[in-house]
Amino acid sequence: MAAPRYKTLVDALASDIRAGRLAAGTRLPTHRGLAAREGIAVVTATRVYAELEAMGLVSREQGRGTFVRDIAVPAGHGIDLQVVATDAVDLNFNYPSLPGQADLLRQALRGLAGSGDLDSLLSYQPHRGRPQDRASIARHLRRRGLSPDPDQILVVNGAQHGLAVTVMATLGAGDVVAVDALTYPGFKVLAEAFRLDLEPIPVTPDGPDLDALAQVCARRPVRAIYTMPTLHNPLGRVMPADERTRLIEIARRHGSLLIEDASYAYLAEDPPPPLAATAPDVTVHVTGLSKNLATGLRVGFVVAPAHRVPALERAVRATIWNTPALTTAIACGWLDDGTVDHLEARKRDDAKARQAIARQELAGLPLVGHPSSYFVWLPLPDDARADRLTATLARRHISVSTAEPFTTTTHTPQALRLALGSTDLDRLRTTLRTVRRVAVEDAYS
Numbered sequence: 001m002a003a004p005r006y007k008t009l010v011d012a013l014a015s016d017i018r019a020g021r022l023a024a025g026t027r028l029p030t031h032r033g034l035a036a037r038e039g040i041a042v043v044t045a046t047r048v049y050a051e052l053e054a055m056g057l058v059s060r061e062q063g064r065g066t067f068v069r070d071i072a073v074p075a076g077h078g079i080d081l082q083v084v085a086t087d088a089v090d091l092n093f094n095y096p097s098l099p100g101q102a103d104l105l106r107q108a109l110r111g112l113a114g115s116g117d118l119d120s121l122l123s124y125q126p127h128r129g130r131p132q133d134r135a136s137i138a139r140h141l142r143r144r145g146l147s148p149d150p151d152q153i154l155v156v157n158g159a160q161h162g163l164a165v166t167v168m169a170t171l172g173a174g175d176v177v178a179v180d181a182l183t184y185p186g187f188k189v190l191a192e193a194f195r196l197d198l199e200p201i202p203v204t205p206d207g208p209d210l211d212a213l214a215q216v217c218a219r220r221p222v223r224a225i226y227t228m229p230t231l232h233n234p235l236g237r238v239m240p241a242d243e244r245t246r247l248i249e250i251a252r253r254h255g256s257l258l259i260e261d262a263s264y265a266y267l268a269e270d271p272p273p274p275l276a277a278t279a280p281d282v283t284v285h286v287t288g289l290s291k292n293l294a295t296g297l298r299v300g301f302v303v304a305p306a307h308r309v310p311a312l313e314r315a316v317r318a319t320i321w322n323t324p325a326l327t328t329a330i331a332c333g334w335l336d337d338g339t340v341d342h343l344e345a346r347k348r349d350d351a352k353a354r355q356a357i358a359r360q361e362l363a364g365l366p367l368v369g370h371p372s373s374y375f376v377w378l379p380l381p382d383d384a385r386a387d388r389l390t391a392t393l394a395r396r397h398i399s400v401s402t403a404e405p406f407t408t409t410t411h412t413p414q415a416l417r418l419a420l421g422s423t424d425l426d427r428l429r430t431t432l433r434t435v436r437r438v439a440v441e442d443a444y445s
């Protein structure tokens, strides 16, 4: 269904404001001026401004006109997701943490303080990490179905850094990279910084639409395919084994590198083997400890084909020299003593409980999500406006994301992405109840 003219205009102005093409403080045309410019009725122009005001993007000042509001993201928050006010319930960012994790850190710091090699943590480390740390990581990844040689592992400063060094080491400006039509926003930020040419591939319930991908690869030189086969963010999908086989075939046929992001993979029980297990020669596997351990630790890993390791190592050197030794030592200690396995199992249970609450409280709405994931996707009817909904929820001190940060197509679907991992269970339930009420009143009525 085509959106009415005024909605298209609302979307275009909203996107100009968010992208900074219309700067904060800009005075917008009068209602009559907008109507004349766009060839619409004055009453329609008034409606456009009313909608932008409801989204929190413009302010109307009596007698002065309509102005672009300052929507700058406050310090400390991501540039690609919307603002989270300090008093808001955060269903926007996911930082799953369990009670008792601070005690684990206290114990680990005590253990480290008593250990014999503290001096070594004060020096520069090998760019790709110490051999003993890479050996711990290799053992951990074996439990995830991979069998990497420690020499093919690089310790990085979180999965986002792992993706950044992968892009730096393997791609150049103008290179075509196939991505899901809805994908992890951090990859979009990288694509913008490194001037990659993203080619969106529609998503199906099984993952990327492989027919569409094959057609794109036949038409354009796709240098890499960025994919999240296990626990896709934001849709929670797990790609079946036969689809993985076909994806690998397509990548091999066209000489495309597979960039496999497994940041949330631990949440899926018994998934098919990672792409890097089946096709280690054409896959760079990136993952981290943010979602299973703690976001502030900033430790991640990259597993790469041997011939790619030197370029990746140079990219680590160019960006950070080495991942901090202290956090790496703590993380590897937890990999070795079973803490990570234990926390992963507890977080899977925690995510299941949260997902069950979401399914109860949002029952009847067309939710998309994995039964043990920390987020749900809520598609809205075409004529609903996700921005208006998020603005209404923000006024009720609830922060959620629209589809925009996740979208790689020019058309942004109307949807909400709700992160379930950052508030306690009782609050999650009451907050989702409000989300439901507002969504039903605003979008589904």
Ligand SMILES: Cc1ncc(COP(=O)(O)O)c(C=O)c1O
Residues within 6 Å of the ligand: 157, 158, 159, 160, 161, 184, 186, 228, 233, 261, 263, 264, 287, 288, 289, 290, 291, 295, 299, 300
């Ligand atoms: C799919 C995906 N990849 C990578 C990252 C980055 O994670 P890290 O905190 O390890 O840099 C995230 C964080 O949300 C993510 O969702």
